[in-house]
Amino acid sequence: MAPKLYGSKASPPVRSVLMCAKALGLELELVPINFQAGEHLSNEFLKKNPQHTIPVLEDDDGFVVPDSHAINGYLVAKYGKDDSLYPKEDYKLKATIDHRLHFDSSILFSRASAISRPLILKGIKPTQEKFDDLKEALGFLERIFTENKTDFVAGNKPTIADFSIVSSVTSYSGLVPYTDFPNVKAYIERFQKLPCYEANKEGLTELENYFTILLKKA
Ligand SMILES: N[C@@H](CCC(=O)N[C@@H](CS)C(=O)NCC(=O)O)C(=O)O
Structure with missing residues (x-):
């Protein structure tokens, strides 16, 4: 199952994650969040991210990471063939x-x-x-x-x-x-x-x- 990415492509931080996933060759399932309908303020979404911002990543084991910067570091560590996009040792x-x-x-x-x-x-x-x-x-x-x-x-x-x-x-x-x-x-x-x-x-x-x-x- 592909990890879920809650957000909309119009959002700059969401796109930073989409670029990272593309660089890693990783498929993500984009789950749309409609601001006009207040979906980011729903109880269900606030449980994942109390700050009610997109993007939020939900991995296939249910692990949740809010914030694009944290998400990208996590994706490289978990799904990268190597860590060149975010080196641990250097x-x-x-x-x-x-x-x-x-x-x-x-x-x-x-x-x-x-x-x-x-x-x-x-x-x-x-x-x-x-x-x-x-x-x-x-x-x-x-x-x-x-x-x-x-x-x-x-x-x-x-x-x-x-x-x-x-x-x-x-x-x-x-x-x-x-x-x-x-x-x-x-x-x-x-x-x-x-x-x-x-x-x-x-x-x-x-x-x-x-x-x-x-x-x-x-
Ligand atoms: N530091 C956060 C910023 C995320 C952010 O501010 N996203 C905006 C959309 S571009 C948002 O969800 N705003 C809704 C709100 O602030 O209620 C990240 O990089 O993920």
Whole structure:
């Protein structure tokens, strides 16, 4: 039985897991969660994730993991042919990957979500300050590449940190264009050539169309 992934393809963190699964050659069963119908607030879903966010993974033995960053680490450990996407033994590389994952969680996606969450859930138009905060976060990412001169965000090979950063950066490009940041632009273009990027495409288009409609209404 394929592990279940609760969520929607439009969600950036859900797509980070879809890219990870694609890179691992792992099939997941996507179980849709409808925000408009309040399914994320149902008792059944809150038992799996009290924070009521998607994605949530439910493995074939019933083990539940909320949060895309935690899910991707788990998937590599359980289903990876090797641990190159999230190495256990190379503790320095692992620390760098962990930094990028926390950067996504606490800064990049968090600032992007400060724009999209009120817009999606309450139709509230984002203030300029929120856009400026996200632009600053992209500036931090630009600087990571300027200083380290690596092909990917934690070195010269893709890791789970790239799934998170790429899904966040591409998702908000219509609001704050990453193309204004030359190193970030080159990085995204490099990552888009990988076969796993395919898993980001459909949901990204869905989200972009959704943003266009919501911003017109707000
Ligand atoms: N750190 C979490 C963030 C997940 C998240 O915020 N997901 C959004 C959708 S993109 C959500 O479920 N929001 C519903 C809510 O906050 O109630 C992760 O990486 O999984």
